[in-house]
Amino acid sequence: MAFKVTSEILDDVAKLSLVGELDGSSAQIFKEAIEELPTAGLKRLVLLMKDLEYMASAGLRVLIFAKQKMTHVDLYIVGAQEMVLDTIEKTGFHHSVILQDEYVD
Amino acid sequence: MEPLTVDGNLESLSAIAKYVIAAANAAGLDKKATYRLRLAIDEIATNIIVHGYTESDLSGSVKIEAQISSDRLRLILQDSAIPFDPTGKADPECLELPLEERAIGGLGVFLAKDGIDHFEYEFVAGCNRNILTVNLTVNLTVNLTVNLTENLS
Numbered sequence: 001m002a003f004k005v006t007s008e009i010l011d012d013v014a015k016l017s018l019v020g021e022l023d024g025s026s027a028q029i030f031k032e033a034i035e036e037l038p039t040a041g042l043k044r045l046v047l048l049m050k051d052l053e054y055m056a057s058a059g060l061r062v063l064i065f066a067k068q069k070m071t072h073v074d075l076y077i078v079g080a081q082e083m084v085l086d087t088i089e090k091t092g093f094h095h096s097v098i099l100q101d102e103y104v105d
Numbered sequence: 106m107e108p109l110t111v112d113g114n115l116e117s118l119s120a121i122a123k124y125v126i127a128a129a130n131a132a133g134l135d136k137k138a139t140y141r142l143r144l145a146i147d148e149i150a151t152n153i154i155v156h157g158y159t160e161s162d163l164s165g166s167v168k169i170e171a172q173i174s175s176d177r178l179r180l181i182l183q184d185s186a187i188p189f190d191p192t193g194k195a196d197p198e199c200l201e202l203p204l205e206e207r208a209i210g211g212l213g214v215f216l217a218k219d220g221i222d223h224f225e226y227e228f229v230a231g232c233n234r235n236i237l238t239v240n241l242t243v244n245l246t247v248n249l250t251v252n253l254t255e256n257l258s
Contacts (some may be wrong), residue, residue: 024115024147024155025116058151087216094108
């Protein structure tokens with residue numbers, strides 16, 4: 001399934017919904033969405049992943065990029081599917097993000 | 106299964122994934138094992154395309170071939186990019202480090218090796234060959250022969 005990301009910014013929270021499959025061919029779309037976010041004034045970056053069916057290391061690299069671009073911003077990963085979560089945990093990324101089943105504003 | 110040859114660019118990852126999933130289904134792998142195998146092949150193929158070809162200013166193709174036997178599924182990725190042996194690559198250090206301090210690369214080969222049972226590499230006739238193997242569940246058939254001997258006293 002093709003990868004799609006939609007962004008919504010409200011006050012100091014940016015929410016990105018990720019849909020489809022995130023691999024080396026689609027990671028640039030995700031990176032560009034992160035690059036377009038305003039860094040100043042942002043406190044939370046919430047990644048809604050319930051419709052993300054697949055994520056390769058290319059996706060993890062964008063998470064590193066996001067964290068390094070916005071060091072003062074809390075990164076939430078919400079609703080990640082089982083195997084996507086498996087990848088996040090076995091690579092140690094769960095130590096640096098806030099994992100949630102559902103996001104409450 | 107017939108091998109598949111694709112161009113060595115990132116747009117080919119989708120076709121490679123479809124092939125792997127078809128091979129996994131034919132071999133009877135469950136959903137999780139299929140995901141891990143697809144991820145493993147995806148990571149190696151991406152490295153071939155990005156580091157082997159594009160960043161080395163080369164172009165070429167990637168061939169993938171599935172070999173299914175009773176006890177294993179082997180997937181062979183073959184390319185003519187610069188020689189690269191992923192088996193020698195050490196696992197990334199410090200998986201516990203915060204993201205701000207992590208190196209950008211190194212995770213692809215780690216995920217590939219983690220998702221399969223055996224990883225081999227060979228360089229043959231100018232081609233890199235990455236051989237990824239998943240063991241299949243062995244169905245054991247036990248033949249039990251009982252001999253009853255009556256000793257009549």
